[in-house]
Amino acid sequence: MLLQIHEPGETPLPHETEKGLAVGIDLGTTNSVVAFARDQKAEIVRDARGVGLVPSVVAYFEDGDPLVGELARRELLDNPEVVVSSIKRLMGRGPDELAKLGDALPYELGPPAEGGMARLKIGERLLTPVEISADILRGVKQRAEIALGRAVDRAVVTVPAYFDDAARTATRDAARLAGLEVLRLVAEPTAAALAYGLDSQAEGLYAVYDLGGGTFDFSLLRLERGVFQVLATGGDAALGGDDFDHAIAKRFMAERGAKLDRDHVKQALVTARLAKECLTDRDDWDGFLDLGEAESEHKLTRAEFEKLIAPFVERTIQIAAATLEDAGVTPDQLGGVVLVGGSTRVLLVRQHVAEFFGKPALTDIDPDEVVAVGAALQAEALTVGSDTLLLDVLPLSLGLETMGGIVEKVVERNTPIPVSRAQEFTTYQDGQNAMAIHVVQGEREMVDQCRSLARFELDGIPPMVAGAARIRVTFSVDADGLLTVSAKEATTGVESRIEVKPSYGLTEDEMAAMLRASIDNAQDDMERRLLTEARVEARRAVNAVQAALAVDADLLSADELARINETIEMVERAMSSTDRAAVQGAAEELEHRTKIFAERRMDRGIRKALAGRAVADIGG
């Protein structure tokens, strides 16, 4: 057994063993994968038959719990009306955006939720993409708990690098709903690079080409002695293998001369997928499309298939080229190109990638599993500690709407995160006492061509002539890529702070209601979180005082020392209870009773500094 020595402040919490395991989850458009790492070795969690992929499909029957994964996927042909797939494409998107998708959205929209989030009508239920994703995550979590034999309550969840703030927030909310604390949202290509780099000790510049079911990501990274630095990222959050399926399905439907009925589209897509997968290692495919009333026979050669998908593949190469150009890197400078995502199995994709980069791509780690492996490694790094470090960037610029609907960029894309930037704005009317702030994300000049993230109002601006007020808006993006915006009027200090709730998000109340409704979270998620925080804080306070005693205990009389030690014991006792108020109270008491000690330590520090200066003066 290894003896663990902890630095002060890093001592694990009491009851650490009560905590569940931390896993890595790749929440994919088509499939999800969960992995668990120990000693920098990650294992994919597989079912009894050795399958690691869990189809990101949920079936909602009238009674009983939702079915997730393969079982749900099998219902696609017989009961398409209760089955949801590819929900990831809808994360963070508003009802009006979904309505625009038309044929590509094989669901009926219900009335949106209070916070503006779109809801789908599935059978008798109204469900948001967040709830549906939470059901997938719950299924994946359960699989891990069965395989690992312990509770799982924390996770690193991956998101496409190109996901905007709304989609990231939606993903985090889905995890919370599934009873998972999100340790970190990690970009999928970054996770893949982590898995790859740690495995092969690679150094230098690497590109990650990630074509999944619904998203395309391209990232350029520098790998150097355990540091994974993202230099640039590009992509399309709505481009993937699903588009290949749609193109094939459309052809089949046209051949049948059938009109597009929602459930028919779902079934045609299943057949299209089969044809696509078959054409990976064969030159032609033929099969039947059975839509209940009539069967039709279809044929597809690889050449025809490639012609159908060529425009999509071409677009991915254009994005890759533009991203490299942005970073001032040419393909020949790359040490390698890592392929990620099931759609990179398509031969045409591999050909185009090899042609553009001038070298065959690296596929040593299964492209379907590599992201989950990286996520699991990061989960271990964040809970147990490690020497690796992920330095990520903001994928899309953040800005504010100004006069005339023009976007003023505040943080440019590809800026390393965490980042904090401020910009000053002024009023444009005499006596204007409020200002509407509209936060957008995207690269275009005009507000209506960017994603609307949030709107809020700063009021109480004292009446001044136009242009006299100074409103300072600060954007802070944390390491997860999540944004907080605050605004302050400089002359009066009127402040307004919001955590950016997406324009199409869930309200706090909705989130709370969903948490209450989910059985996994019968015990109060929020209270548990606060208790953990209080214990961590109390532990910090105790460690700090003990560290100070180790150096300066001679500043205290025996009585004073005894009193402080007593208080420490009291804090320790409080920490082993579940009474949050007691934990906080004890920690505050400790702070209070060590005040004199702290003052004497400061006095000693100042005397020492002065003595040092006197010596320096003599020396100089």
Add this chain to the structure above:
Amino acid sequence: MTNAPQTSASTNNGPALAVCWSCKGPVAWGALFCDTCKAVQPPVPLDHFARLGLKRDFDIKVPVLDQLYFGFQRQLHPDRFAAAAPKAKQISQSQAVAFNDAYETLKDPLTRAAYLLDLLGEKVEGEGAHTIADEELLMEQLERREALMEADNPAAVEAIARHAKVDAEAALSALASDFASGDKIAAKRGYLRLKYLVKLGEEARARRARLTLAR
């Protein structure tokens, strides 16, 4: 002499001692961690060069900058504080932000030059910047831009881009020697010229991409 003792990270005449937020004891001003209780300390106001432990100099070797930056982020990135107390997490984030800001500014010669000029009292960007009328530079840029607009095939645009790139490299080394000799006015002109050339190069690349796509 009443020089305040300086901490290693400080070239500033700020107070030498601060109070550690965690153990409430003395901590050297600008220290990243408390010697006594090891708690991470909030960033102090420092210029970007001092923050990264560099001399205030235009001549920076980017690989050296990278190593310094990685070294600080290894200690301060919020991922290192995933299990720490909320206050420590928040402080680590503000430290990571400060180092990201310093790194981003100094990595690119153009932003580094603008920043250094600002420190030297010759603001060239943003509010309060005083521009200089440089007829010669203006004419040169007008001519080049016109040539770019008239170039109607990728090869012609490529030639302009290449020309701009060669000139930008020359302008960069001229700028470096202006800074080295302490000629602020020449450095300011050199900065503006470099900025135009870099921008022209970007526009040429964008135009080439458009022309290539149109074919």
